[in-house]
Amino acid sequence: MIEFKNVTKSYPNGVHALNRISLQIEDGEFIYIIGPTGSGKSTIIKILNGEEVPDSGLVIVDSVDVGSLKHRKVPKYRRNIGCVFQDYRLLPTLTVQENIAFALEVLGLPKKMIRKRVQEVLELVDLKEKARAYPDELSGGQQQRVTIGRAIANRPKILIADEPTGNLDPEKSREIIALLEKINAMGTTVVMVTHDIVLVNEFKKRTITLDQGFVVKDSKKGGYVSV
Numbered sequence: 644m645i646e647f648k649n650v651t652k653s654y655p656n657g658v659h660a661l662n663r664i665s666l667q668i669e670d671g672e673f674i675y676i677i678g679p680t681g682s683g684k685s686t687i688i689k690i691l692n693g694e695e696v697p698d699s700g701l702v703i704v705d706s707v708d709v710g711s712l713k714h715r716k717v718p719k720y721r722r723n724i725g726c727v728f729q730d731y732r733l734l735p736t737l738t739v740q741e742n743i744a745f746a747l748e749v750l751g752l753p754k755k756m757i758r759k760r761v762q763e764v765l766e767l768v769d770l771k772e773k774a775r776a777y778p779d780e781l782s783g784g785q786q787q788r789v790t791i792g793r794a795i796a797n798r799p800k801i802l803i804a805d806e807p808t809g810n811l812d813p814e815k816s817r818e819i820i821a822l823l824e825k826i827n828a829m830g831t832t833v834v835m836v837t838h839d840i841v842l843v844n845e846f847k848k849r850t851i852t853l854d855q856g857f858v859v860k861d862s863k864k865g866g867y868v869s870v
């Protein structure tokens with residue numbers, strides 16, 4: 644479970660990015676975080692993946708108090724969190740399968756297990772035929788599918804996606820949501836930041852709306868959000 648209790652975060656320039664945020668996300672949920680630019684969406688993601696620490700309040704992820712994690716413990720904590728961003732961040736000199744394998748090699752998994760996982764992931768993201776292609780030989784949607792595959796190769800409990808469809812057309816965006824839904828159905832909690840209200844309305848899920856660092860709406864069943 645993910646729990647934010649009265650979390651406040653400001654940056655050194657004095658911006659109050661989050662103001663007394665409280666929310667709970669249960670294991671296995673798929674939620675959207677939406678809100679205008681600068682409302683604090685990415686700050687929530689950065690706190691979740693240990694990149695930023697709150698000024699006050701508590702952030703608990705699977706019983707780990709993330710705000711007081713020692714620096715040296717952050718990498719181990721992050722193993723349970725897969726991250727996907729708008730800009731795919733693939734290594735350009737590695738093929739699709741090498742990009743996925745690399746994420747597991749740095750974790751020290753045995754070679755045989757890596758080979759097996761890479762095959763499973765390629766199948767899941769439907770890119771077996773592109774295993775030996777380089778990122779610049781792929782479409783944006785395909786690159787994002789590789790990124791998602793890489794993020795879940797280590798079977799993290801939580802997948803966080805910051806604007807994963809930001810650079811994609813509507814059709815490719817739908818494919819990405821379908822993939823995220825498949826991963827969610829396998830038991831992974833999915834937290835997705837998005838600006839894409841059309842998508843939020845089409846694939847209805849619990850939707851948390853931020854504005855100026857406050858949670859202004861938490862709609863459990865998703866539902867219509869004005870475009």
Ligand SMILES: Nc1ncnc2c1ncn2[C@@H]1O[C@H](COP(=O)(O)OP(=O)(O)OP(=O)(O)O)[C@@H](O)[C@H]1O
Pocket residue numbers: 654655656658659660678679680681682683684685686687
């Ligand atoms: N490293 C930083 N240093 C200073 N201010 C920051 C930093 N990161 C974010 N901010 C500020 O904190 C506020 C919240 O930013 P955040 O990136 O969380 O918003 P966001 O909702 O994700 O925005 P966007 O939709 O534009 O990505 C903004 O006012 C932003 O300018």
